[in-house]
Amino acid sequence: MRTSSQAPSRPSSRSGLSPRVLIAGALSLAIGLALTGAAKAGPTLDAIKARGSIKVGVGTQPGFFSPDSNGRWQGFFVDFGRALSIAVFNDPDKVQFVASSPQQRLPSLQSGEFDILLSGVTQTFTRATKLGFHFGPVVFYDGQGLLVPKKLGVTKGKDLNGATVCVQTGTTGELNITDFFRQNKIAFKPVVIEETAENQKAFASGRCDVLTQDSSDLAITRTQLPKPDDYVLLPERISKEPLAPAIRYGDDQWLEIVNWAVYATIQAEELGITQANIDSFLTSTDPTIRRFLGVDPSLGEAAKLDPKFAYTIVKTVGNYGEIFDRNVGPGTKVGLDRGFNKLWTQGGLLYAPPFR
């Protein structure tokens, strides 16, 4: 899910000048050029309004972003893209989703290929400072897990001395797993594969003892294995993976729109407002709700947004909980628990600043 800030230039087990090395070189160059060129680009929001649509970079991961049978993007992050489109254009469909692989998505964001990256990028220090990305609010708190076959008889990560580990290239997962084994002073052999599906195949066929990905990915991987009950997800989470929208430096107004479009979904859940019952709140006398839904239009006017943007977002895509449950919740094939992604009032980490 997460893209590494570095091009994958660590020594490859293969010899010779492989395409990967060439690509790594091209990417490093791209990032370097981007750092000098980013400042010149005009404000993102102006470009969006001139174009009449938002370009959103996405990945392909069941439940988070995938095309349905009609060729329409669906998923958890896709819904946030639609929410942004509502905030800017008051229309959920003025958004183009552009698929991007983990290795190319950060350089593509730098080069202006998208206005925002909603592909589950982990917010990190390096990306925010060295690469020049602003991050919006975290929309999904994830952590890297370890999936192993039960027959290994392993109960915790430290038992994995000498294990072969399947890991996706160009992700923070690759760096985390290296750190994890180094910290515990045990040896491992990485099998590095770019494609998620390939990674799963390699693991299912026994090419590696351990599959490591975000635990959200591992949950769905496990259901896709021939015999899901033969595998177990180890209890450790070896990393913090706050997945957040990423945008380029240089457009504060755009950042605020991203922030408050996401906060609107969280605030709605906190207020108990859902897609179904939202209209009954329009007559509420509570000033918080009146401000939030734009019945009292002062907030929207100050922000130069449609005063009812929060109302339209919740009415169209739902509140945070509804977005979560519809795409990746326990009722779906992905079947994730809310975990950290509960409201702060329910023991989770989601917290929206006040709408006032």
Add this chain to the structure above:
Amino acid sequence: MTDGILQSAPPLSPPQPRWQRLWIGLFGTPLNAAVTLGCLALLGWAVPPLLRWTLLDAVWVGPADRCADAAGACWAFIGEKLRYILFGFYDQDRQWRPAAAGAILLALAGLSGMPLFWRRATLWLWLFGLAAALVLLTGGPAGPAVPTERWSGLPVSLLLAVVGLVGAFPLAVLLALARRSSMGGVRTLAVLFIEVTRGVPLIAVLYVATLLLPLMLPAGAAIDKLLRAQIAIILFVSAYLAEIVRAGLQSIPAGQYEAAQALGLGYWQSMRLVILPQALRTVIPSIVTLAIGLFQDTTLIIVIGLFDLLNTARTAAKDPAWLGFYDEAFCFAALIYLTVCVIASRYSLWLERRLRR
């Protein structure tokens, strides 16, 4: 003397019946017999499970739940996803447009294969056909515009391959002529371009076109991503095509060049009227081989986030409602690629026989 030589030739053995030759080929020696038995055992091991998976235990229609219980392939998945795999994100009610564009491209390629169409008028046919295909895909007179971000599936694969080859053609001819030119500067440039391009993998060229090019352009000057990939493919193919054309030029005897000169034809005239028509004709089989490779190479655009046939097939299996039917998706895509490539290679064989006559 001549008699002696003729007599020393071994007498031809009488022709054996077909089945006897077959028997000797399969079981004539112990080694042959072992190889044959080994192959039969391999087939016996591989074919029955494969048949069970593809046909006997397969689910042909129905919802995803029925597939989950079945041991065989889920062809219902292909049925459900057929439109998405073929046309991807293109607006559903306008998918006749990419379908027609794809048909035009295939027809153009097919017609140009027939010797009847190896004439100048075919150039106009191509110009007209390509323009029609592009208008159909883009919109314009054919209806509302559809941005290239939504172009996907089989028409994109065909477009990239066909336009890649046709667009590279004029460039390749110029490069080949330049490489054989007596003007040192022109020759050096041509050699440099051809050798550098052939020394770099296509995937790197695509990365440069998608990631580096936008950074080098002045702010605001954006070139469409599909167009960038198309240009990269054209440039890449032109280097290979130039070498094929050069081989054709070299196969023309010097007498032809001299005869053209003797007729008072200038350089361009002699090339256009005498040399190139003969040279290009001899290299058609090599060009077909290149075209087959190119059609398969277009799948590399997956790495820059464009959706060709292989990518739509792959992502079809990521829909949570129909999760994980990768085998069926890839089988279907493979079948399409196989069909196109087998037709092309059979054509190439037929053409070789015909040209030898």
